Amino acid sequence: MRSSSSKQQGVGPENGSNGAVVWEMRPGGMLVQRREDGAGVAGPLIKVRVLYGTAQHEISVPAQSTFGELKRHLSQVVGLEPEEQRLLFRGKEKDNEERMHMAGVKDMSKLVLLEDPASRERKLDEMKKNERIARACEAVVQIRSEVDKHVEKVSGLQASVYAGKKVEEKEFLVLTELLMVQLLKLDGVEAEGEAKVQRKIEVRRIQSYVEILDALKARNSNPINSSKTVSVSTQWETFDSGFGSLTAPPPMPSSTRMTEDWEQFD
Secondary structure, rough: OHHHHHOOOOOOOOOOOOOOOOOEOOOOEEEEEEOOOOOEOOOOOEEEEEEEEEEEEEEEEEEEEHHHHHHHHHHHHHHOOOOEEEEEEEEEEEEOOOOOOOOOOOOOOOOEEEEOOOHHHHHHHHHHHHHHHHHHHHHHHHHHHHHHHHHHHHHHHHHHHHHOOOOOOHHHHHHHHHHHHHHHHHHHHOOOOOOHHHHHHHHHHHHHHHHHHHHHHHHHHOHHHHHHHHHHOOOOOOOOOOOOOOOOOOOOOOOOOOOOOOOOOO
């Protein structure tokens, strides 16, 4: 009976999943059986030096790795996604599928890493957009702080009016004007994304307080009609039950004309 180790032979990393031998072309045109190391990539480990900006990184990879596989290693070091990287060796950009040993990369070879221009442009645009959103959000917060001060005065006026106290009309006009000033400030804020949402919320908030002031102003000028009491009329309607006004209604004009000509009957 074979041991467990002997059963695993032929299906290890150096062979395909079905146990078939995998062949590859070596430099010089020699066809050899492909060998895989612990990382699943052929060849012994080599150390390459990668220059990125002013920094230099030393990366250990299997000698027969592709440049695309090297980019995946570099993404964990420099923070650039593989599709955002451009690798240059001996002044030429290398394709992801090209193997490093086929291009002449050896131990301690030097490569240059550049960020893809399109990716860098997208990041700059995103950074500028985030800065604009941050500035707009800050402007909305400042306006909200000013509105909060006016809201306290609105609450004070509301308490006075509902308590039946007479308030000068200019109090409502001044507060309304102050709120409209903040509304104009919001209109001048160029907002997008989250800042646009916050600006819309604050606009609706200011408009609601302006409506409250209008209602308070109407109630203050005419407290009787503005209150929710029932108005009782002094003219009562006479119902069939006989109950009605304590004062008799004026006599209705009659169409019957009274005469003194009496008719005699037999």
